[in-house]
Amino acid sequence: MIExxxxxxxIYWFMALGLWINLRVVRYPDLAVExxxxxxxxxxxxxxxxxxxxxxxxxxxxxxxxxxALLVAGCAWIAWKVLRVHAIIVxxxxxxxxxxxxxxxxxxxxxxxxxxxxxxxxxGLAIVYSSILVxxxxxxxxxxxxxxxxxxAAVGNPPLARALGMKPAVWQWLGLSFGxxxxxxxxxxxxxxxxxxxxxxxxxxxxLGIFSAVLxxxxxxxxxxxxWNGLATLIAVAAFQSVITVAIYAGLPINLNKGLMGLLxxxxxxxxxxxxxxxxxxxx
Amino acid sequence: xxxxxxxxxxxxxxxxxxxxGPVDMAMQPGKTYGWRGNNGSGKSTxxxxxxxxxxxxxxxxxxxPPRVLYFQQNIAANIFPDLTVGEHxxxxxxxxxxxxxxxxxxxxxxFARKYPDALSGGQLQRLAFSLALxxxxxxxxxxxxxxxxxxxxxxLVGETMQSLLRRKPDCTVVxxxxxxxxxxxxxxxxxxxxxxxxxxxxxxxxxxT
Numbered sequence: 001m002i003e004x005x006x007x008x009x010x011i012y013w014f015m016a017l018g019l020w021i022n023l024r025v026v027r028y029p030d031l032a033v034e035x036x037x038x039x040x041x042x043x044x045x046x047x048x049x050x051x052x053x054x055x056x057x058x059x060x061x062x063x064x065x066x067x068x069a070l071l072v073a074g075c076a077w078i079a080w081k082v083l084r085v086h087a088i089i090v091x092x093x094x095x096x097x098x099x100x101x102x103x104x105x106x107x108x109x110x111x112x113x114x115x116x117x118x119x120x121x122x123x124g125l126a127i128v129y130s131s132i133l134v135x136x137x138x139x140x141x142x143x144x145x146x147x148x149x150x151x152x153a154a155v156g157n158p159p160l161a162r163a164l165g166m167k168p169a170v171w172q173w174l175g176l177s178f179g180x181x182x183x184x185x186x187x188x189x190x191x192x193x194x195x196x197x198x199x200x201x202x203x204x205x206x207x208l209g210i211f212s213a214v215l216x217x218x219x220x221x222x223x224x225x226x227x228w229n230g231l232a233t234l235i236a237v238a239a240f241q242s243v244i245t246v247a248i249y250a251g252l253p254i255n256l257n258k259g260l261m262g263l264l265x266x267x268x269x270x271x272x273x274x275x276x277x278x279x280x281x282x283x284x
Numbered sequence: 285x286x287x288x289x290x291x292x293x294x295x296x297x298x299x300x301x302x303x304x305g306p307v308d309m310a311m312q313p314g315k316t317y318g319w320r321g322n323n324g325s326g327k328s329t330x331x332x333x334x335x336x337x338x339x340x341x342x343x344x345x346x347x348x349p350p351r352v353l354y355f356q357q358n359i360a361a362n363i364f365p366d367l368t369v370g371e372h373x374x375x376x377x378x379x380x381x382x383x384x385x386x387x388x389x390x391x392x393x394x395f396a397r398k399y400p401d402a403l404s405g406g407q408l409q410r411l412a413f414s415l416a417l418x419x420x421x422x423x424x425x426x427x428x429x430x431x432x433x434x435x436x437x438x439x440l441v442g443e444t445m446q447s448l449l450r451r452k453p454d455c456t457v458v459x460x461x462x463x464x465x466x467x468x469x470x471x472x473x474x475x476x477x478x479x480x481x482x483x484x485x486x487x488x489x490x491x492x493t
Contacts, residue, residue: 225366
């Protein structure tokens with residue numbers, strides 16, 4: 001059970017961090033997340049079905065994930081900022097489109113035939129957690145760089161960033177792309193771990209649970225990018241996964257657990273610093 | 285020259301239906317303008333129109349320069365919540381510009397590692413004002429920039445903008461304030477607002493001060 005918790009924490013860490021970054025960019029939860037996961041999982045499976053099996057297929061999916069994330073985030077940004085569609089509507093529509101694209105391209109795949117199997121053993125954990133370390137390192141590098149400062153400025157106060165000559169649109173797009181890419185990595189790992197591709201069956205429950213973990217991470221570490229933010233997300237997801245896994249072992253239905261845990265953790269958030277953090281700075 | 289002619293703006297009934305204007309005003313480059321008036325007299329509304337945040341209902345603005353800095357009353361609008369004080373200053377393109385800002389506000393370096401939500405009102409105001417100096421603008425609009433500042437720091441703000449105008453005479457500075465002494469000391473022209481209209485224009489000559 002412990003290995004399962006640690007492995008699932010690692011897999012959902014990518015999703016939670018992606019959600020967190022997108023939340024800070026568009027100020028609303030990205031409801032397209034589960035379908036981003038499905039698309040990544042189906043792409044990996046499609047690549048495997050095309051004859052590129054094993055690690056090569058995974059690496060190819062990750063590489064292809066970069067332009068895919070840029071494209072998906074670009075479409076979301078255009079709908080949100082240029083066409084002025086509300087972020088919630090954008091994410092719902094995008095989720096529908098991504099799921100349709102995945103079904104059209106890959107059919108109703110359910111089994112992960114051809115996918116490399118990710119097990120909750122030392123090797124599997126090493127793969128997932130070394131990837132987490134790499135991402136944390138990248139986050140820390142971004143945090144200390146000029147690009148990181150411009151990104152945080154553009155995301156934190158777009159009108160002021162624009163007035164100061166920055167290009168908030170570009171940084172918002174890159175931020176959304178990075179968040180979407182992390183979600184895709186989560187989908188890829190999810191598919192390899194569960195060897196089950198069509199993970200959109202549990203729509204809503206997973207998002208609710210992981211999003212509540214995101215809010216806890218926000219309470220623990222309100223800053224958007226950096227090593228500490230990555231660690232806070234890991235702690236929050238680990239707490240969520242521990243409770244879920246114990247509940248599953250106790251015999252409660254999985255989706256009911258996730259929904260209940262989500263609500264419970266939102267209550268925790270209210271007791272944490274989220275309220276304080278989310279308040280605008282005023283001098284009155 | 286920035287020229288406002290017969291400019292009007294109306295809020296919807298949900299926002300009390302306040303009506304601005306018609307406003308006629310001319311502001312020359314190289315000069316400092318003071319806008320004064322009671323709360324709700326239309327000063328900030330007009331500033332937000334010049335900053336492009338709102339569109340005038342009727343009338344027009346000629347000669348509005350492209351680079352406008354609008355320092356808002358709501359201090360959160362003037363800072364970046366996820367950047368430390370030091371990171372705010374590092375948004376400057378050159379080290380010289382950063383050094384200039386620290387020369388004006390040396391105390392900023394003392395809390396370089398702090399985030400805005402850990403700063404006092406006066407520290408926040410100084411940080412926000414320092415952002416106005418990280419690049420050049422054509423029109424500076426400062427809405428209650430001296431709030432929460434002691435007299436000495438307020439004087440520093442006024443003198444910094446005077447100095448900037450001497451170095452860059454093609455820009456225009458507007459101070460919106462209830463502090464009449466501050467306006468008389470630093471503004472060349474003061475417009476007085478009342479119920480959405482400019483009711484008085486006073487010239488001040490600072491050449492002998």
